[in-house]
Amino acid sequence: MKYMRILVGFGLVAMAYFLSWFISFEHIGYAPLFWLLVVSLGFKMLRMLHEWVHYVQVQEPIAPVPAQVRLRTVDVLTTACPGEPHDMIVRTLEAMQALNYPHTSYLCDEGDDPFLRRECERLGVVHVTRTEKSNAKAGNINNALRHATGEFCVVLDPDHVMAPDFLDQVMPFFEDEKVGFVQVVQAYGNQEESLVARGAAEQTYHFYGPLMMGMNAYGTVQAIGANCTFRRAALDTIGGHAAGLTEDMHTAMRLHAEGWQSVYVPKVLSRGLVPSSLGAFYAQQLKWSRGAFDLMFRVYPRLWGRFTWAQRLHYFTLPLYFFSGVVTLIDILVPVASLALVEFPWYVSLKAFAQHMLPLWGIALLIRCYAQQWLREPHERGLHLAGGFLRIGTWWVYTMGFVYAVFRVRVPYIPTPKEEGWLRNEWRMALPNIATALVLLAACKYGRMQSLTLYTNLMVGLCATLAIILLAASAMGQHEALRNFVRDMATWPFRPLVLGFNRLYDGLVRATAWRLRRAAVGLVTGVGTVGAIVQLLIHLGVIAPVPHLDWAESGGLAVHVGVEAAGLEPPATAGVAPGQEKYQGKDIATFVLDAAPVPLLPLEALQRLPPTQVPLITWPVAGPAHSIVYWQRVARRFKQSTQRTVMLRPLFAANSAKEYRQQWRAMIRGFRAEEVSNVVWMWTPPRREGLARYCPGAPYFDWMVADHPEQEAGQGYEALRLQSAKQLELHQKPVLLLTALPPTRLDPTILARRVARRYPEIKAVVYDTDADAIGKTTLLRGQNLSPAPRLKVSTATHSLTRLPTKKAREFSPIKG
Numbered sequence: 001m002k003y004m005r006i007l008v009g010f011g012l013v014a015m016a017y018f019l020s021w022f023i024s025f026e027h028i029g030y031a032p033l034f035w036l037l038v039v040s041l042g043f044k045m046l047r048m049l050h051e052w053v054h055y056v057q058v059q060e061p062i063a064p065v066p067a068q069v070r071l072r073t074v075d076v077l078t079t080a081c082p083g084e085p086h087d088m089i090v091r092t093l094e095a096m097q098a099l100n101y102p103h104t105s106y107l108c109d110e111g112d113d114p115f116l117r118r119e120c121e122r123l124g125v126v127h128v129t130r131t132e133k134s135n136a137k138a139g140n141i142n143n144a145l146r147h148a149t150g151e152f153c154v155v156l157d158p159d160h161v162m163a164p165d166f167l168d169q170v171m172p173f174f175e176d177e178k179v180g181f182v183q184v185v186q187a188y189g190n191q192e193e194s195l196v197a198r199g200a201a202e203q204t205y206h207f208y209g210p211l212m213m214g215m216n217a218y219g220t221v222q223a224i225g226a227n228c229t230f231r232r233a234a235l236d237t238i239g240g241h242a243a244g245l246t247e248d249m250h251t252a253m254r255l256h257a258e259g260w261q262s263v264y265v266p267k268v269l270s271r272g273l274v275p276s277s278l279g280a281f282y283a284q285q286l287k288w289s290r291g292a293f294d295l296m297f298r299v300y301p302r303l304w305g306r307f308t309w310a311q312r313l314h315y316f317t318l319p320l321y322f323f324s325g326v327v328t329l330i331d332i333l334v335p336v337a338s339l340a341l342v343e344f345p346w347y348v349s350l351k352a353f354a355q356h357m358l359p360l361w362g363i364a365l366l367i368r369c370y371a372q373q374w375l376r377e378p379h380e381r382g383l384h385l386a387g388g389f390l391r392i393g394t395w396w397v398y399t400m401g402f403v404y405a406v407f408r409v410r411v412p413y414i415p416t417p418k419e420e421g422w423l424r425n426e427w428r429m430a431l432p433n434i435a436t437a438l439v440l441l442a443a444c445k446y447g448r449m450q451s452l453t454l455y456t457n458l459m460v461g462l463c464a465t466l467a468i469i470l471l472a473a474s475a476m477g478q479h480e481a482l483r484n485f486v487r488d489m490a491t492w493p494f495r496p497l498v499l500g501f502n503r504l505y506d507g508l509v510r511a512t513a514w515r516l517r518r519a520a521v522g523l524v525t526g527v528g529t530v531g532a533i534v535q536l537l538i539h540l541g542v543i544a545p546v547p548h549l550d551w552a553e554s555g556g557l558a559v560h561v562g563v564e565a566a567g568l569e570p571p572a573t574a575g576v577a578p579g580q581e582k583y584q585g586k587d588i589a590t591f592v593l594d595a596a597p598v599p600l601l602p603l604e605a606l607q608r609l610p611p612t613q614v615p616l617i618t619w620p621v622a623g624p625a626h627s628i629v630y631w632q633r634v635a636r637r638f639k640q641s642t643q644r645t646v647m648l649r650p651l652f653a654a655n656s657a658k659e660y661r662q663q664w665r666a667m668i669r670g671f672r673a674e675e676v677s678n679v680v681w682m683w684t685p686p687r688r689e690g691l692a693r694y695c696p697g698a699p700y701f702d703w704m705v706a707d708h709p710e711q712e713a714g715q716g717y718e719a720l721r722l723q724s725a726k727q728l729e730l731h732q733k734p735v736l737l738l739t740a741l742p743p744t745r746l747d748p749t750i751l752a753r754r755v756a757r758r759y760p761e762i763k764a765v766v767y768d769t770d771a772d773a774i775g776k777t778t779l780l781r782g783q784n785l786s787p788a789p790r791l792k793v794s795t796a797t798h799s800l801t802r803l804p805t806k807k808a809r810e811f812s813p814i815k816g
Contacts, residue, residue: 001058007367008052014360015045021356033338033345036330043320043327048364050317051206054214055371061216061263063172072174074103074167074229075150078158079140081415082111088273088418089158090119095270096156097123101167103154108144135243136413137225138251142240150232155241157226159418160272161189163718170229173263180234180260181252183212184227185376189271189758194423195386195476197276202380202387204274210374212264220314221262223252227270234260245291245413253299253315257306268376268722273418278429278477280417281390282397289322289401290411297405324391325398332395332436332466335459339447344455378724378731378761386476392466393473396432423479430474437474440467503550551587552614552645552680553702555734555763559756561749562588562616562766563741588647588766589613595620598634599648601641609644616647616682616736616766625652625663631670639676647736649682649705657693660686664696682736691723691730698729706762707738721759734763741767 022041028034076096080089089107096105105125109116112129120127130143141155152174156162166184173182185208191201215221223230225248235241235251237258242250252262275281296319304312338344372381404411440463447456447463475482488494551560563586589609591602599619606615624630650667654660664683671679683701685691704724706717717737724730737755741748752765 001056004058004367004370005056007363007370008056011048011052011360011363011367014363015048018356018360019045021352027346027348029345029347030338030341030343033334033343036334037345040327040330040334043323046317046320047324051211051371052367054211054218055367056214057217058210058213058374059216060213060266061173064175065172066175071102072152072171073150074101074171075106075145075148075153076103076156076162077106077108077141077144077148077153078156078160079108079137079415080110080113080116080158082113084158084415085418086113086115086119089116091161092156092158093119093123093125095161095163097125098164099162099167100164101171103167104148104150106144106148108140110140136245136247137415138241138243138247145232145235145240148232152229152231153235154229155226156270157272160186160226160270162227162270163268166227166269167229169265169267169269173265174229174231176261178259178261179231179263180255180258181221181223181228181230182263182265183221183224183229184265184270185212185268186224186227187268187271187376188274190273190276193276194479195482196278196281196390197274199386199388199390199476200274200276200281202384203391205375205380205384205387206371209266209376209380210371213266213374215262215314216264218310218314219256219261219308220311221252221264222318223248223255223262226272231260234258244294245287245411246295247291249292249318250295250299253295253303256308256311257303266374266376268725275416277417277423277479278426282394282429283414284416285322285394285397286401286404287411287413289325289398290404290409292319292322293402293405295319322398322401325395325400326402328392328395329399331462332440335462335466336439336443338459339443339450339456339463342447342450342456344459347455350454350458373728373731375731376725377721378733379759381731389469389473390476392469393433393476396436425480426477430477433470433474437467437470440464440470551763552647555703559752559762560587560764561752562586562590562764563748587613588616588764590616590766591618593617593619595622597622597624598637601638601646603641606642606644614645614647614680616649618649618651620651621653621663621667626666628666628670628673631667632673635671635674635676638671638679639674643678645678645680647680647682647703649684651684652686654686657690660694661696665700668696668700685720688719689723691720692727695727695729698733701733703736703764704730704733705736705738717759721761733761735759735761736764736766737762738766739768 076099078089078092078096093105093107096103105123107116107120107125107127109127109129110133117127119125126147128144128147130140133139135142145153152171154167154170170182170184173179186204187208188197188201188204191198212221228248234255237260238251238254241247242254244250256262275284296316300315303315307315334345375381401411403409444460444463444467447460450456490498589605591605593599593601596619599617601617609615650664652660652663654663668681680703681701682703682705683696684705684707686694706720724733737759742751748765748767751767755765756762
């Protein structure tokens with residue numbers, strides 16, 4: 001936190017430096033365009049300050065510890081509207097009933113669906129409906145609250161699946177009688193369905209990370225339409241859920257005006273669905289922008305006197321997010337009008353502009369990068385290009401919401417559509433952006449015909465950049481066209497070119513990763529059109545991987561597969577759907593060494609491996625593990641033995657976490673002293689609890705291995721994932737999952753693809769086909785993905801570490 005405040009201090013200085021130069025009247029060109037530029041820059045500065053104010057006060061609340069734990073009565077409510085998928089609603093109801101904390105579940109069924117009524121009866125859920133359908137979602141919930149009797153109520157969207165410990169994590173905060181509601185993270189599980197879904201999810205990462213965590217300090221935590229738990233006494237003081245298109249924000253405003261406090265718990269305790277098509281996303285954003293502006297214009301002035309100063313600023317700036325549509329319209333009009341009129345808003349030299357703008361741009365980028373440590377899940381870090389393109393491409397929707405709010409044009413409350421099946425092209429939804437891009441390109445041509453000055457070139461550059469972004473946003477919704485394009489790019493003669501671009505992009509990302517860890521500028525911008533195309537291809541998740549072994553060091557961009565069974569042939573390619581080609585083949589060969597002071601590598605077996613396979617060697621260490629001199633001798637022998645890339649997974653027997661860390665770090669230092677560069681270090685957490693205590697530190701390993709043969713109390717990889725999300729140093733580490741192959745005829749690579757879609761940080765899956773393991777299937781987050789394999793139990797630190805079944809049959813000692 002101290003470093004963030006220092007960075008923000010430098011950012012404020014850089015902003016003052018830029019503004020003191022910008023407002024000089026000697027730079028003003030064509031006044032109407034200049035003042036439009038002022039509005040645009042002013043808005044961007046305001047949004048920047050809004051983020052910085054929250055970054056410097058990031059807090060993770062600590063629940064009160066009462067003298068005596070009290071069980072409260074809780075009602076859990078979700079809604080159902082006609083047309084929503086039945087299986088989605090049933091999954092939510094089943095998750096509600098699986099909560100550990102005692103509660104009563106309610107389904108607020110707007111359509112009185114006979115099927116849902118029967119499902120409620122089967123599951124023990126109270127089915128509630130109504131005949132007078134007023135006030136949309138708020139009215140539906142308030143109707144159910146007339147039947148509910150609990151002290152607290154959870155409002156849940158029908159697409160959100162709760163974790164069993166949801167209420168256990170939330171209810172302790174209500175020991176403070178002043179707390180009116182508690183909000184948790186709204187996470188999503190379908191962001192890989194399409195580029196639109198990825199972009200929509202990326203737009204939420206910073207909001208549910210550092211921004212909402214900062215709201216804890218200011219008493220401005222926002223209630224969201226899902227995953228929010230309310231005190232009934234608080235709701236009763238405002239007459240229940242407040243109505244409107246953004247009923248959640250309206251409810252929070254009224255509760256804060258009544259003096260109730262709010263808490264944000266930054267934990268992922270449920271997962272929902274994000275819009276995966278342009279039509280669904282635009283419909284959602286139009287509803288939200290219209291509702292937010294309506295609250296700003298008509299509710300905020302009435303409640304202003306009852307807010308704290310922090311709340312007054314919060315509820316003024318929060319709806320302004322949607323004003324970005326009007327600002328983007330200004331950004332489009334200024335260069336177009338400038339080229340059409342041959343008038344320029346601002347007359348400055350590029351050198352002076354760079355001198356004053358680059359410090360602010362650089363420090364803002366640095367602050368944004370540094371704030372990514374507070375993102376909630378490892379896969380959320382990155383450039384977020386899809387989210388940025390989608391947000392800019394939604395400018396006309398946000399502008400419509402603003403205009404509708406000003407003129408009181410009614411927008412019906414329609415639940416966000418939930419798409420199922422094969423997404424098709426959405427050309428009609430993209431027409432506004434395509435038409436605008438054509439206008440921008442025409443302005444470029446016309447402007448170049450009228451003038452060839454430096455300022456003309458600058459405006460042409462701005463128009464061209466905006467046109468590229470708008471066309472990219474339009475392309476994100478052409479699902480069939482993108483699938484066909486990617487399939488064509490994966491074939492000759494385009495394949496080598498795409499793979500080269502892929503290598504370039506991967507190299508750039510890896511080259512800048514260390515700067516992120518050192519709080520320096522770790523992101524690079526301006527990768528150009530080529531980088532944007534590669535980003536689109538990669539985000540689709542169906543491009544072929546680069547045919548080299550660099551993925552072993554960084555995780556790469558695809559999921560890699562190993563099947564641990566003697567004599568098993570690589571998976572057949574028949575029956576693999578188009579777009580899944582990159583998951584074909586077996587990328588990892590597994591070996592297990594006997595416990596020994598030095599690793600006795602299976603040299604003959606390694607020589608027979610194809611060059612595209614990477615050996616994963618599990619080695620129970622037996623030796624003076626604390627001695628760096630000992631590890632230097634081991635490293636010299638290893639270096640002389642093989643030059644191929646090896647994924648080495650040492651297992652230590654230690655009596656404490658401190659001793660374990662010392663042994664691991666001594667090993668790494670010894671190998672580094674001998675400049676051994678062909679080892680990829682695979683760290684397996686020796687205990688399923690206390691991850692942070694055993695972690696040797698990010699510089700001391702390359703991958704984390706999740707070894708989950710069995711799942712305790714219905715958990716599994718999810719438990720380890722929640723722990724690793726709290727450790728910043730683990731966010732950039734790829735994960736290799738060791739699990740058993742389910743008793744199914746599906747290609748193991750297809751199963752691995754399913755796992756990677758659900759957990760993007762998993763970059764490799766190794767399946768155990770041991771006959772003893774097959775049939776002992778358990779659930780990996782509700783799906784039949786990982787049977788329980790055998791365990792080799794010991795009394796050492798790795799008491800729950802599984803050793804793969806296959807033993808290397810041909811060993812030869814390392815020669816010194």
